Amino acid sequence: MRRLTALASGVIAVAVLATATPVASQPGSPPAPGENPLEAARRAAGNYAFAGQVRVRWHDAAGEHEQLVDVRAGGGALMIDGPASVLARRDERPIRRPGSGWDSLWPAGLASMGIPHPSAKYSLSSAAGALVAGRPTLAVDVRRGNAIVERVWLDAETGLLLGREQYAVAGTPVRSIEFQQISVGGPMWAMPSPRVHSPVVAPVSGNQAPAVLPGGYERLGIYRRGPLVHLIYSDGVYGLSLFEQAGRLRTGALPSGGERVAIGGTQGWHYAWAGGHVLLWRGRGRVLSAVGDGPLTDVVQASAGVPRGPRPSFLDRLRAGCRAVLRALKR
């Protein structure tokens, strides 16, 4: 991917989009000046029939990983088909995990979230990119200060996202997806239409969660699913999900491979996965988790701004003290 980008550099003049006035573009076209390229890609994915193969690369504590998944879209639905399958139809997300039947990942009709424009945090610049899967592209560089954090390759004709690469501070790629082959248009591919039992996911009102987290993550919505409260944030390029669950973190049953990380004034655990980073840490009387697809430093910084919970009352502290005494006496 970097080789392709190097070929493209210097060929076409760079158009700075960040400061331009947003202009709505036509469905299924490259982003208009000032438009969020990821919004344009989302719109294009809903307006074109296409099929191809995507290579997913990521890095975690165990080393480098790579996986190929098939992608096909048509009629407003999109299907990711790898060892696990995910179907995106309207706002619903059914999933079929390896060895299992279809299950609901997210029910329909809850989320229609507009994301903030990234210009408040990032500067975007675009230039003609190299061929990706044999198709001409528009390469959009996402920079924070002088450092490039992400490069997105959009199909020059349709606006479809053909590649996306995230970089570490040193400029080395840490995560990427890239179409290895793609065909656009042609016959409509048959999509499965599984009937799944939707989980109860309800919007939450009255939550005291911050509207904005450090790093410019704006809150888009709050939902409750069983014991979990799910707070959804975005900075315009990356999404961040915060999860709250009442209780005490049972550290003995945490997944293996976690690394200790400082989150504000407390210690937590960090895990990497193909889609980004996961943080787990203790709040006051609750367990906090964050899943973000931005750089780890961003996810940690935003998580540090999450209140750990209300200070316990005198009675709560008395109860906690009594339980501590009993635990000490039991030893």
Next chain:
Amino acid sequence: MVIGAAAEGGGPMTGGHLADLLSGLLDSELTPAARIAAEAHADGCADCAHELALASEARALIRSLPPVEPPASFYPSVIAGRRRRRAVAALVGAALAGVAIVGLRSPQPSSVTPPVNQLVEDHAATASVAGDPVSELAPVGVPVSFRP
């Protein structure tokens, strides 16, 4: 001169004299051999004979003293001390009982192990609604697996 025998019976001699063996000799606590050796030493040692005579006299004097009655306040103070200790013990017991009641009756916070697999899938699902669906959902096609 009788060091070895005396030492076997009841303790060391100091500088060849009876020293601490005197009380053992007076209280008949030495072994026969040690007693004989000690008596033989006292017979031939003026210093030890004098010490033995003084110790014997002091012992007799003490034994001749009349028994002393404790002051009237002695027994009540002992009893009050016992009551004080009982009161303190009762207070400590009550405090522990209170701790046990509050500690056991208050709701225990449940232990939570975050369902990490579900969390990352939920994140990808919602991020794909707000952002680009291909790049957000493709990682879910890779089996998500966080195991203890």
